[in-house]
Amino acid sequence: MKSQEVIFVGTRSGLRLVLDAEENIENLKRVLERRLQEAVGFYSGARVTVETRGAVVAPEWIEEVRSVLAHHGLSMDERGWDGASAGSADGGASAGREPEAPPDGAGQDQSLPGADTVLIRRSLRSGQSVSFDGNIVVMGDVNPGSEVCAAGDIVVFGALRGVAYAGANGSADARVIALRLTPTQLRIADKITRSPDDEVQAPSGPEMAYLRDGAIVIEPWTTHLGAVFGV
Amino acid sequence: MSGTVIVVTSGKGGVGKTTAAANIGAALAMMGPSVALIDADIGLRNLDLVLGLENRIVYDLVNVVEGVADVRKALIRHKHIKNLSLLPAAQSRDKTAVTPEQMKAVTDDLKSSFDFVILDCPAGIEQGFKNAIAGAERAIIVTTPEMSAVRDADRIIGMLEPHEIYDPWLIINRIRPDMVKRRDMLDVDDVLEQLKVDLLGVIPDDEAIIVATNKGIPVVMDEKSKAGRAFRDVAARIMGEDVPMAAAAEEEDWFTRIIRWFARARG
Structure with a gap:
């Protein structure tokens, strides 16, 4: 069975990465690293919205994830973070229940493929x-x-x-x-x-x-x- | 006066860059204009050999950029073709001995006293290539009718654009009409369909090239050689003359033409 700490979800509005923030950061990085290696550049160049299922995370934690993503050519969408870290009580939790919905703050203005x-x-x-x-x-x-x-x-x-x-x-x-x-x-x-x-x-x-x-x-x-x- | 600086390049090795540079330079010089050939293949110099001038080298390109010798002192005049001069490469150094800026200074200097400055570019896309194209205004791409050579030529054409070298000329070297006829070799149309650049010449595969190279006499001096004639045609086209592409159509008889015509009509 696949681990649930790191989940990639491809949606119309882009690539979403759902991370289990309760997990030890080193372990998380290792799993993420492995998943990206398995994908052999498949995600390279993509913009990723990162979600933490409502958990509040430290800026250092964000930086750690960003550097792993950057190492594999992925860029992190800042707007995803606003939803996850600021609105931990309501907005973040709802994203956890409905994983297919676009993350808060990113849904409205993020252009669908086809707009540009x-x-x-x-x-x-x-x-x-x-x-x-x-x-x-x-x-x-x-x-x-x-x-x-x-x-x-x-x-x-x-x-x-x-x-x-x-x-x-x-x-x-x-x-x-x-x-x-x-x-x-x-x-x-x-x-x-x-x-x-x-x-x-x-x-x-x-x-x-x-x-x-x-x-x-x-x-x-x-x-x-x-x-x-x-x- | 301001001459034209032309780089002869290909990406892939062994397609006949040096032979093309030597023969185009020689053919142009035989028509009247003054030509300076520069061997930019530092460390693997060959152009002097093809021209039969190896034993006359005193100073080389690296000596010139390092200020050891004046460029006019380093130039070697060809023994038979008086309008042709060669600036040889250094054999004991490598590509990093020269920078693109230094190279451009040399070509800028030479084009003030020659009608054509022709650079023989090394294979590859690294420093040696960057040096060779630094001062060039036009490019001649040499390819052979093989997928790998055409692919590399395509890459090179793309790499010339950022250096503002547009509309390169193409030479398709070592065409074998018999193999093309059997559809065992890419033909001129196949190559042009992918590269979409102006065709400057088609050079038939010719044993006379090997003989000439070994003797150090440019094949354009051989009146009987087909390849020599094709290179003379190339030079004439550079001079603006309208010369039909003879070599490619030469060995196609009326029967083949009709077959081709039918094949085209069927689409």
């Missing part, structure tokens, strides 16, 4: 990478050896041949669309798929990848499909 979009008006070449806490549109190619990582959707007006990671904060309704969808590897939320090892027929038109029943599926992109998905 960045436009890249060039091709990404090998070794270049873009990551953004929203959607990414590339007007050009994404070449092998390059990487696009978005909290929301990824749209490539060109050939996508590199690695694309949509829904990087865990949102399972993220999708990837490209005029030529032949990625080295495709990740949506917590699912990973790679290109077939055998040579395959190149797609003839634009395609879209999305999660269906927990698996990444690729379908030709048509306006009809777009209407179904409300794009």
Whole structure:
């Protein structure tokens, strides 16, 4: 059985980390460290809201957690702390009962993936990478050896041949669309798929990848499909 | 006068950077302009060998930046091509012996008295690469029709942009028309589809290159060599002449063309 001291929850509004503040800090750090190592960079670049199930914690405790997260490339969302440390009696406790609800103070103004979009008006070449806490549109190619990582959707007006990671904060309704969808590897939320090892027929038109029943599926992109998905 | 500083680079080793630099430099100089070749591959110098000038080296690039010798004193004039000069690399030092600022000072100095300053860049993306591109205004990317070389070329093109070297020229080296025909080798279109840069030349795989390199005579001086002709075409294109890409289409007969045409029509 998995330990309950450290729990990662991917929600629409981002990644939440629920920590058991009663636990010894050294032990907690060790578990957190191990979980991050197991994830091998999966969470890297993510913003994390940390919760303590209503327990009040010392600033030093916060710093310890922040340094472990930073070591693995994660940044801590300050707003999560306001809810957890200041409102320990009411706000914090309610977060404990409803773990799926967004943390206090972060729910309203935190933009959903899809609200912000960045436009890249060039091709990404090998070794270049873009990551953004929203959607990414590339007007050009994404070449092998390059990487696009978005909290929301990824749209490539060109050939996508590199690695694309949509829904990087865990949102399972993220999708990837490209005029030529032949990625080295495709990740949506917590699912990973790679290109077939055998040579395959190149797609003839634009395609879209999305999660269906927990698996990444690729379908030709048509306006009809777009209407179904409300794009 | 202010000449143009061009770096010949590739990322991957062994794709023919030094051969390309030597032959483009020689071909340009044979057409009239004055050319200074700089071997930026400190510690692994080769350009002097390819040009047959090894035994004439007195001072090198490191001597110049350290102030031991004036740059004009270190330059070696080619024995046959009078407009071609070489600034050799030091063999007993390494890439860290020179900084990008020092390198830029040397190229800035040389471009005041030469029409072209051509740098032979070492393989890799570290200090040696950074030195070589420091003073460059344009870049010639050399690749071979292999996935690994194309991937590295792509990386290099991306790395040139922050240094404000845009619109690099591409040379595809060691094309074997017979292998391309059998679809065993990437063809020119495959490479261009990924890299999307201007094609400066296609150099066929040619035994004459190996012979020429061993003799220390640039292959462009060999009238009969196909690769030599391709490099002369490259030089002409740099000079602004409109030369058709002959080498790539040369060995394609009418039958292959029709097959290709049908294949395209089918999409």
